Amino acid sequence: MRKEKAECEKCVNENCFIKKHIHNAEMKNYIEQKHTILCKKSQQFIIEGAPVHGLYFIYKGKAKIVKTGINGREQIVRLTKNGDAIGFRGFGTSKKYLIGAYAIEESILCNFSTETLMKMLQNIPEITFDLMLFYAEELNKSENNVRKIAHMSVRERVIDTLLYILRKFGQTDGYLNIELSRKEISDFAGTTEEQVIRVISSLKKDALIKAKGKQLGILKVEKLQKEILEHKYLFK
Amino acid sequence: MRKEKAECEKCVNENCFIKKHIHNAEMKNYIEQKHTILCKKSQQFIIEGAPVHGLYFIYKGKAKIVKTGINGREQIVRLTKNGDAIGFRGFGTSKKYLIGAYAIEESILCNFSTETLMKMLQNIPEITFDLMLFYAEELNKSENNVRKIAHMSVRERVIDTLLYILRKFGQTDGYLNIELSRKEISDFAGTTEEQVIRVISSLKKDALIKAKGKQLGILKVEKLQKEILEHKYLFK
DNA sequence: ATAAATTCCTGCGTTTTGACGGATTTTATC
DNA sequence: GATAAAATCCGTCAAAACGCAGGAATTTAT
Structure with missing residues (x-):
């Protein structure tokens, strides 16, 4: 599944909030610890129920985020493209965050482990802030979605x-x-x-x-x- | 609408993440800047469409968070009680965050202005982190809600x-x-x-x-x- | 290039849901 | 405690949504 590393320096996804803080001196260490994953079309890279391994970013490609359960039906909660973040819904709490993710087309993903991410958030508050705003906006979209359905x-x-x-x-x-x-x-x-x-x-x-x-x-x-x-x- | 100030020191809501960081030296300044609001039953304290004035906490009482619009019907997106946070969905972006909030019973609310909140988040990263986790959990709940409906x-x-x-x-x-x-x-x-x-x-x-x-x-x-x-x- | 598999499409019967009207009960207000 | 207002409840009806089945078209694999 792995390939040569996708380099943040050359990445064109300006909306990615790793890329946004790439000039921060500390970021270099964290970027070195990231994994690059190549996903084939319709391949699942986050499995519902299993612990989520940190945070993913789409370097190139498209993915769907799903929830299954009721009557075996599937609910797509989000569609994602280049630069979008996927996964990580908090830690510490014992609660399970049940989401699944599939590549819609062949995609290259960047993965930061929970440990790396945790260090990043502790040492670079600006990233925590950006992540906070990201979730706040997603929450808003999701609530609009509730109303829509x-x-x-x-x-x-x-x-x-x-x-x-x-x-x-x-x-x-x-x-x-x-x-x-x-x-x-x-x-x-x-x-x-x-x-x-x-x-x-x-x-x-x-x-x-x-x-x-x-x-x-x-x-x-x-x-x-x-x-x-x-x-x-x-x-x- | 205002009353004597609800004191954080005497507050019993241990789940409130202002209370959680009350021992931080800087918090004293911010707490002094908060407003206390008394709401009667079914009184609206956040109006949909109007800019949201920072972050609210329920000191005592219950509230419903709603979205209106489609066919004039109303969707309750969240029910809240003592210690819960309401409002604030990001700033900087010009987007409007359309939520309304009503007290379900007589309630006492604490309000931190966007300015005070902004300073708090900049100077106390732990609060930003907690807020990030809060939104991540709410997002999860909201996505479950989508599936449910x-x-x-x-x-x-x-x-x-x-x-x-x-x-x-x-x-x-x-x-x-x-x-x-x-x-x-x-x-x-x-x-x-x-x-x-x-x-x-x-x-x-x-x-x-x-x-x-x-x-x-x-x-x-x-x-x-x-x-x-x-x-x-x-x-x- | 061909076969297999998947996806797309359509009609039809059934179920679920929502809307309306009006009676009854509960709650609020003076 | 009397009165008005609001909320609850129930029956009926029509519309919306769903599920099934069978066939056509398209995509994928070999």
Whole structure:
């Protein structure tokens, strides 16, 4: 699974908060201790239930973060790309943090062990601060997600998911820069594969999106946004 | 709205992470700058959309944290009690953090302004660390909540909510130590008032809970837990 | 290039959920 | 303690969502 080390100095992910503090004198030691991991497509690199081995960063690639359990269904709680952090949800407490992570495409990951990370956080408060802000923002997103799944219809949730993917991964040549199966979209939107298929078919008919197998392209961003926003502020 | 200052030295909330660091020499200055706020029942003290004024702690009382928007419905994202932290979701970024907060019963709150908080976090890294862990745990809970609302039936969600309330607030003399309306329970469980009423009626019939108006008492914890767990690990 | 496997799609019946209306009970206020 | 207001409760109905089954299309492996 390992390969030659991905070098932070040459890394292009400016949003990574290791990269952000690379000029700190102490960082050199910690960076030397990181591991580089090569993941094949759909390979699982964090297993639910097993202790999480520190913090991962995506050097290059894409990954999905999932929770399983209820009725064997899977919930994708987050999609990640270059520079994003994955894993580590606190230590000391005996609680288990049940998340799983899969590479969506071939990806290169950087891993800092819990020990290395702990030292880093103790000695470089700025990183602790950044991590704190990161979790605060993720918490906010997650709470928005709760509301979305609780209040929106299936159609709205699928549209919202497509727009989110567009914002996060972008489009080139008219198609989204990530290939998710209908099942994966449903696992993210909190519904079933069939429903996603139906909504996508319907959106195709209305010429709001186009689809060529797994490749999806958003055609009318504004119209899709409008369909969600309409309901958002409609107080009966 | 203000009253005499709630004194940290005399505070009994050992889970509060201000209290935890009270022996730090610098803390004295920051504690002097905090404001004490008295909230009446159902009074709103954080308004959605308005900038959040730093960090609040519940000195005594209970509060609900909500998000509104979609179809005018309300989603309770968190219930809080003595010692819990509320508010503050990062600064610097121009993003708005849309949360609202209401006192569920008469409550005394401690408020640290963003400025005071910022100084505290810069000068006492241990507090930043604790806040980071706090958000990491809340994120985990929120992600579990996403899965719960996405995968559980209405009945299961209501049972899960009741068991959560039992764990968080406890029971005395056979009744839960918090009074929520059916509407509030539905806002937390992500369903409607009517559904909650039906589930509660049904649970009463089965003698799993008892109800005297708003006062609810859990009678058969194990049976209720079992009803949820059964489905959790049932892979078809 | 071909076979196998996976993914995608559609129709249809069933279940679940949510919305409305109105009666009853509880709670709040003076 | 009387009155008003709010919350609870129940029945009915329609819409939404789901699950299954069978076939088409696409992707992956050999």
